[in-house]
Amino acid sequence: MAKLTLGVDIGGTNLRVGVVQDKKVIHEQRFPADFSSICKQHAPAIALQEILRISLSALQQAMKQYPDVNGIGMGFPGFIDPVAGHVVQSPNLPGLRHVDIAGELSRLIGLPVAMENDALVAAFGEFLLLPQAPRSMVYIGLGTGVGGGFIHAAKPYPGDHGIAMEVGHLITEPKGRLCGCGNHGCLEQYAAAPGVSQSYHQATGESLSAQDIAERAAQGGSAALDAYALAGRHLGLAIAHLAKILDPEVVLIGGGMSQAWSYFSPALFRQLHEDSIPVLRDKIDVRVSNSSDQAGIIGAAHLVNH
Ligand SMILES: [Zn+2]
Incomplete structure (x- = not known):
């Protein structure tokens, strides 16, 4: 029997533990x-x-049912030191600085625990779930923010300080909307769900969720389609920049908001075509993910072998 590994995905309000065998989650608990x-x-x-x-306590509950687990991987919402594996800092978890969560858990449980940034872990899971592995892949996850990860030679690339692919904070509109990071005009202010809501609100005065705006777009609402087209333009511009640096084989768009792909992708492709370096124009395979929400768990579990 193939070995079992635990993959942990830490969300905003819950923690999911999956028992992973190869690329399948055979048991999941929240x-x-x-x-x-x-x-x-x-x-x-x-x-x-x-x-x-x-x-x-979550890990112990899973291990009670599956005592043969031989390692644990975790996606954590923060910057992870690529050498020490420590959480250097976490924008959404103030106060945590240079803490060795993986090391502490490993000592308490007696198994290897690997930890990596959650967006990079999601990217790795998405990569593993593709029917054919590309040589290199950029992942962009669209949700309440915009996260990303770069996979090269089948390995997640964290950068030297654990900060590679902070794609949500690429500035795509100089002097644009104020971002939580302190700068102005970051991609996620336009292409994440709250950004789409803001674009729609600016045009109509109405406050709707990105999902409700997608429903209006489905009915042909022009302000809704415009809000998604703006998100698509910013994404296209960001991908053109990334392609000039990384020249990836595949760019995969995932996350909750990717369900609105048909509303923002035409503008994305137009902008990408315009801003691309001619030699790369229309060469990069940009597509939407169709994997389930288990990519984070599968990517985390596979950290243990890397
Ligand atoms: Zn920012």
């Missing part, structure tokens, strides 16, 4: 875990203990 609130309400040392306690 645990409530609002790490962001914990970090906002407690001093860093106490928040860390709480995060460890919740993670440990």
Whole structure:
């Protein structure tokens, strides 16, 4: 029997633990875990203990059912030191700095624990789930923010400081909308779900979720289609920049908002064509992901072997 590994995906309000065999999740459990609130309400040392306690209890529950597990991989919402494996900093989990969560859990459980940035882990899972592995792949995940990951030679590429592919903060509109990172005009202010809502609100005065705006786009609503076209233009521009640096075989677009692909992709392809370097024009395979939401768990589980 192929070996079993645990893959952990940490979301905004819950933590999912999957038992992974090869590229399949054979068992999955969800645990409530609002790490962001914990970090906002407690001093860093106490928040860390709480995060460890919740993670440990979730892992132990999974291991009770599957005692043959031989390693654990985790996607974590923060910058991970590529050498030490520490969480250097986490924008959504204030106070956590240079903490060795993977190391602590490994000592407590007695198994190897690997940790990597959650967007990079999702990218790795998406890569593993493709029917044919490309030589290199850029992943862009569209959700409440825009995350990304680069996979080269079948390995996730974290960069020297664990910050590679912070694609959401590429500036695609100089002096544009103020971003949470402190700069103006970052991609995610236009191409993430709240950005689409903002574009729609600016045009109509109405506050709707990106999903509701997609429904209006499906009915041919012009302000809705415009909001998605703006997201597509910004994505096309960002992908043209990325292609000039990385020259990837495949660019895969995933995340919750990728369901609106048919509304933003025409503008994306137009902008990408316009901004591409001629030698690369129309050569990069840009496509939408059709994998389930288990890519993060599968990518995490496969960190253990890398
Ligand atoms: Zn930003």
